[in-house]
Amino acid sequence: KNEVEQSPQNLTAQEGEFITINCSYSVGISALHWLQQHPGGGIVSLFMLSSGKKKHGRLIATINIQEKHSSLHITASHPRDSAVYICAVRAGWGSQGNLIFGKGTKLSVKP
Amino acid sequence: NAGVTQTPKFQVLKTGQSMTLQCAQDMNHNSMYWYRQDPGMGLRLIYYSASEGTTDKGEVPNGYNVSRLNKREFSLRLESAAPSQTSVYFCASRINTVYEQYFGPGTRLTVT
Numbered sequence A: 001k002n003e004v005e006q007s008p009q010n011l012t013a014q015e016g017e018f019i020t021i022n023c024s025y026s027v028g029i030s031a032l033h034w035l036q037q038h039p040g041g042g043i044v045s046l047f048m049l050s051s052g053k054k055k056h057g058r059l060i061a062t063i064n065i066q067e068k069h070s071s072l073h074i075t076a077s078h079p080r081d082s083a084v085y086i087c088a089v090r091a092g093w094g095s096q097g098n099l100i101f102g103k104g105t106k107l108s109v110k111p
Numbered sequence B: 001n002a003g004v005t006q007t008p009k010f011q012v013l014k015t016g017q018s019m020t021l022q023c024a025q026d027m028n029h030n031s032m033y034w035y036r037q038d039p040g041m042g043l044r045l046i047y048y049s050a051s052e053g054t055t056d057k058g059e060v061p062n063g064y065n066v067s068r069l070n071k072r073e074f075s076l077r078l079e080s081a082a083p084s085q086t087s088v089y090f091c092a093s094r095i096n097t098v099y100e101q102y103f104g105p106g107t108r109l110t111v112t
Helices: none
Strands: A004-007 A010-014 A019-025 A029-037 A043-049 A052-056 A059-064 A069-074 A083-091 A099-101 A105-110 B004-007 B010-013 B019-025 B031-037 B044-049 B064-068 B074-078 B087-094 B107-111
Touching: A004 A083, A010 A019, A019 A029, A019 A083, A019 A105, A029 A069, A043 A052, A043 A059, A043 A069, A069 A083, B004 B087, B010 B019, B019 B031, B019 B087, B031 B064, B031 B074, B044 B064, B044 B074, B074 B087
Parallel strands: A010 A105, B010 B107
Antiparallel strands: A004 A019, A019 A069, A029 A043, A029 A083, A052 A059, A059 A069, A083 A099, A083 A105, B004 B019, B019 B074, B031 B044, B031 B087, B064 B074, B087 B107
16 A cells, blocks of 8 residues: 555646646655656655645645645646656654655646 | 756666766755656655765665765665666755755666
């Protein structure tokens, strides 16, 4: 059983659409990360959150600790948002900060 | 600042050959990590180093060795490469007071 599950695995959207990517986890966590992996392979951190909601530009991340669920929203999607979005959790408190990763959601935004 | 750099970018090995993947960071980070990424799977931790002079096994350490040469550099060695080690390898680092990790560009390794 995967400790971090993402849905959907693949997502195709038209430019301008509102996009939601979901992440569920089964372990107790101290924080959750959203990362973006571009087609060229590079990985960048988008958000790190342990409660509530964070916003950066057109990206919004929310987390519900009780339900063990997080969502990443993209408003007014654009072809340059096409990438793999990865959810990762940091398990427990006092850990080394090691992350458990989901398999990723591949997003393709068509013009 | 270059951030996290990895060399080489691509490598093809024959079964049984050895090689070392190099990783360096110029952000004065304490912790460094080696991951592998395979199709249909999430990133998996191979080894990590919480500080200079220390290394620990991650989820999939078999077939690999690491060296934390100094605070900047963390290398990953394959002593006898196997086709199952065909993967994309990422190095990452972070400062111990912040949990955000910074990733290198990756090394695509093929073992034939």
